[in-house]
Amino acid sequence: MTDVVAIFAQVEAAVSAALAQVLPAELAGTDPVVRRSDRADFQANGALAVAKKAGVPAHAVATDVAQELWSSGFKTLCSGPGFLNITVPDGVVWSAVAARLTDARLGVAARRAGERVVIDYSAPNVAKEMHVGHLRSSVIGDALVRVLSHLGADVVRQNHIGDWGTQFGMLIQYLDEHPDASWKGQGAETMSALDVLYKAARVEFEANPAFADRSRSRVVALQSGDEATVAVWRDLVAESERAFEAIYARLGILLDDGDFDGESRYNDALPGIVEELVAKGVATESDGAVVTFTEGVLNPDGDPVPLIVRKKDGGFGYGATDLATIRLRVEEYKADRILYVVDARQALHFKMVFDTARQAGWLPESVHAQHVPFGTVLGKDGRPFKTRSGKTVRLADLLDDAENAVRAVLEAREHDFTPDELSVVVHVAGTAAIKYADLSNTRTKDYVFDVDQMVATTGNTGVYLQYAHARVASILRKAGDAVGHLDATLPAHAAEKDLALTLDAFDATLRDVAETLEPHRLCGYLYDVATAFTRFYEACPVLKADSPAERANRLALCDLTRRTLATGLDLLGIAAPERL
């Protein structure tokens, strides 16, 4: 646990205390409404908000609060109708820097300790290559895993891969009839080979009724545990998982073989799910299918929209599987919070799944289940991102594109990297470009995939932040001093103070991200840190400071900046190299 009290929290506490002094007891808990300000270090607007309730002019409340704040050491001026402009003494700023400097957690409290969060994300399909549609779930889900874990939550990752269903009957039958078709053991190409075979099987399935019949029989064989069929299925799953793990490793996604939670795992539970829903009167039969309804959800004809748990043919809908995941996650994993990082277009589905689970009593009020929706990745034409020929874009190709673009940028500049170093940098910056571009947009909005913009070295990009980090690291390397001793009696330059106050907000930012599940807030914060640092860097020489004490204070700011950027980027799943 951190012992650092943020300057912001100190100011907030002081204003609260002052308000309590000035206001009648029943208004003691009023929000002090403290914000950063361009007119002072902070502004507090709490007086304005409560003046009416207190029956006193806002200006009078503000004046009295200002008086109190002076006595607790904050230079405070009233302005306008009752704004308080608060200036923090330089000594307080330096003391906070000193405290944070010795804290491995940089002032971030483990405020989510004791909370168990299950996060369902990524979810690729067996026998298919990962494509652009898996990018956002994987990247956003992973960032949320990292942030929540860092705040002390007990996070359980779940990768709900599509490893079951009628399509495997088709594929296995096709493989059986084409023993010459090779796909195994081709390394990175295994999945493309499988993908091709899968498509060929589908064509055959649609064109050849006899093959379709044999495929259906093969589904039955798979479901009833026929040894030869199951063996092929296991091969398909194992090879696919290896391929997924390779992509995760390349992208820097935490998911690994312990996180697979495929649909097949729930297969045995599905009949029970349906029976119980029917027995509890939650589900009813409709058109031969077993379905549930959610109040107020209607189709264009004005009829209720069903959630199909069992299809007319006896197969299970994915509603059934999703219900099964909830039950397991509540009962076995003891989740306090269950997150589904899934495309926004699934919103209605999840609304109905959660509603059904509540009706069935599988999702108690104490457990918070939440769909974490995200927008679509678009091409430059504003339509969902496809290749020129209209096919889905492979994730591996996206990464190649980004790395090639980074390589082009680097080669256009002077650098002294060896070829090996260069390929490392290209990889690190290329993945940063893609991930940061995805994370820095408001989660729920669509965004346009634009490689050139992503690898831009200016503006709010991953590469720019990595550069900012490398530059601070360079200063610290050159200094060689042990960072640690601060002189809190030195005056703080405006740029030093601004940087310190920006660094001060790290804890609040992460808390905000954990509450809203919006990683773009962390991106915006890190960009603020980087720009505050460059202003400081322009205005305040570090290695050539006027005195050893000034140099030490500035090195401390550099050290905190570097660690805050590195930690923040890491929480986004992005590497922070020492050189770039």
Add this chain to the structure above:
RNA sequence: GCGCCCGUAGCUCAGUGGAUAGAGCGUCUGCCUCCGGAGCAGAAGGUCGUAGGUUCGAAUCCUAUCGGGCGCACCA
């Protein structure tokens, strides 16, 4: 028809009910004997889709409306 998401600078986007709405790109003007110029300082550029309402105060909350995207029975 109902529901969800989105309309903010020429473009791409930030913006927890607070004062004069901010960045980046692009355009224009300055700044390199100086720690990494992938930078900094400044200028220009806005009916925050529109109209009402709540509020001391609205880009932000509420209602209506216009525009765009998406979803709504057996694919997952």
